[in-house]
Amino acid sequence: MKAAGARIGGLADNRSFRRFLTANVISSTGSAMAPLAVSYSVIERGGGAGELSLVLVANTSPPILLLLVGGIYADRVSRNLLLFVGNLLAASAQGVLALSIATGRGTTGLTAVCAFLSGTAASFIAPAAQGALAQIVDAEHLQRANALLRLPSNVLRVLAPAVGGVIVAFGGSAWALAWDSLTFVCAALLLRGLRLNLPRAGTRALDDLRAGWASFRARTWLWSYTVAGTVLVAAWLAGFQLLGPLVAQQRYGGARGWGLVQAAYACGLLSGTLVCLWWRPRRLLAVAVLTGAGLALPLAALGCALPLPAVLAAAVCAGVLFDIEVVTFVTACQQHVPQREQGMLSAFNGLGEHLAIPCGYLVTAMVAHTWDDRSALLACAGLIVAATIANLCVPDVYRVNRLTP
Structure with a gap:
């Protein structure tokens, strides 16, 4: 513990990282409550599943359409400027939505527009943030920096449902969204002060896209991980997000049981972050690939109709392993991708994961009339294991290891 504390202390001396x-x-304090507030802002107006689906589609479609654009600009302009503008755009969207709800003028259409703008902001923030962190933190400290950045969001995963529910119940959705807007403004001002250098000299955007695609294809370890990750995310979302609540309703007492499963998964994520603060595996990418298979555990437990305590244990293990996967993979990318390509290549990887969202939901809808829920859950678990095994057969996976000074 003393050695881990000393290494974290190296990050504490980094003023740019402290600001970041x-x-x-x-x-994170605002973003954790925003989805609940947006959903209930639609419900409170009498909106049903159709209106809520429109808002969710509006929020999740921009990354599919604009993530590559965000990746191009993350390598062409100062990343702190891109983070500043992206956070201000998100603040404006949430602020307008909060004001419209508070004054009673909110509509589903306006909510969808604000959700689209928030998704657009995220499409530019995500690739810029990954590259910015690699600019301000030395390679030897990147894993712990990534873990520390995930720590508050994972803590809030545990606390946000209860805290956000109380705020929305007693103060209304407008207050939660107003707080989210204010936090984006504060974050924007902090990130504007980073003063990061330009990642590369100015070139044509189309040339950057072609060069980025060529670089992505040349890195077998990256595109193979992206392909496997697309399958993994699609199977996880289909199994956990869609089928999980249905099985919980039939066997585990409905919302109460499913809430416990989600809380167990969130606690696992938090525990995984703490593991990454002291464990530094040498084979970064191999560990990332292997730990991704942990998402199959709760799906298999639900599909086999195991008792609720066993499902909760599987959810905790899945959370621990998944957070280790995220931290080790991001660290591997930051150490093995040149600074001038960080935004573009992270965007290609992120695009695959975002495409998995509609694919997973669509396939689940197609097989819903053929398979029962438990069989579909077991199939999703099998897909996760198969994708992991296929990715572990790629030789390049074992060459992307931790860089030491």
Whole structure:
């Protein structure tokens, strides 16, 4: 523990990282409650599943359409400027939505527009943030920096449902969204002060896209991980997000049981972050690939109709392993991808994961009339295991290891 504390202390001396971390902590407090507030703002107006689906589609479609654009600009302009503008755009969207709800003028159409703008902001923030962290933190400290950045969001995963529910219940959705807007403003001002250098000299955007695609294809370890990750995310979302609540309703007492499963998974994520603060595996990418298979555990437990305590244990293990996967993979990318390509290549990877969202939901809808829920859950678990095994057969996976000074 003393050695781990000393290494974390190296990050504490980094003023730019402290600013970056503070911005992340502040914005996380608002972002954790925003989905609940947006959903209930639609419900409180009498909206049903159709209106809520429209808002969710509006929020999740921009990354599919604009993530590559965000990746191009993350390598062409100063990343702190891109983070500043992206956070201000998100603040404006949430502020307008909060004001419209508070004055009784909110509509589903306006909510969808604000959700689209928030998704657009995220499409530019995500690739810029990954590259910015690699610019301000030395390679030897990147894993712990990534873990520390995930720590507040994972803590809030545990607390946000209860805290957000109380705020929305007693103060209304407008207050939660107003707080989210304010946190984005604070984060924007903090990130504007980073003063990061330009990642590369100005070139044509189309040339950057072609060069980025060529670089992505040349890195077998990256595109193979992206393909496997697309399958993994699609199977996880289909099994956990869609089928999980249905099985919980039939066997585990409905919302109460499913709430316990989600809380167990969130606690696992938090525990995984703490593991990454002291465990530094040498084979970064191999560990990332292997730990991704942990998402199959709760799906298999639900599909086999195991008792609720066994499902909760599986959810905790899945959370621990998944957070280790995220931290080790991001660290591997930051150490093995040149600075001038960080935004573009992270965007290609992120695009695959976002495409998995509609694919997973669509396939689940197609097989819903053929398979029962438990069989579909077992199939999703099998897909996760198969994708992991296929990815572990790629030789390049074992060459992307931790860089030491």
